[in-house]
Amino acid sequence: MCVIRSGSGCRWWERALDLTEPSGVLLVFAMDPAPGLLDRHAGHRTAHAAMIAGILGLLAGHSSAAPSAGPQPLLEPLRDSEIRILRYLPTNLTLPEIARELHVSHNTVKTHVRSLHTRLGAHSRVEAVDRARVLGLLAPAAYRR
Numbered sequence: 001m002c003v004i005r006s007g008s009g010c011r012w013w014e015r016a017l018d019l020t021e022p023s024g025v026l027l028v029f030a031m032d033p034a035p036g037l038l039d040r041h042a043g044h045r046t047a048h049a050a051m052i053a054g055i056l057g058l059l060a061g062h063s064s065a066a067p068s069a070g071p072q073p074l075l076e077p078l079r080d081s082e083i084r085i086l087r088y089l090p091t092n093l094t095l096p097e098i099a100r101e102l103h104v105s106h107n108t109v110k111t112h113v114r115s116l117h118t119r120l121g122a123h124s125r126v127e128a129v130d131r132a133r134v135l136g137l138l139a140p141a142a143y144r145r
Helices: 011-020 034-042 049-059 080-086 095-102 106-120 125-134
Strands: none
Touching: 080 095, 080 106, 095 106, 106 125
């Protein structure tokens, strides 16, 4: 029996999700005790967050088997230092200027920006800002007329 503890995942449970995700086979997860394990596993880091949410939605009686078209949530929340940098990305400040504003090194800002791009699935500063706005991490853009 797999016991999911805080901070650790269950390797075999992740493996089961790995194997079933490409095929879209969800029936196996409707059998007891899978729903309870899914509930517990959903609160931990997983590469299958969207799949687990979809399965739990189906088990709860939601009619749509297709994943929602809404934004996929981050697998883990941004760190405070990343959020501080993220708030400056919509500005016209360069990375060295952001570093001076925050009293950190230019390399620290570059490292956090790379991390933000990875976590947000972005390839540029503009994409990172757009994705952060969609996720509600930044206020919507104020358009001028």
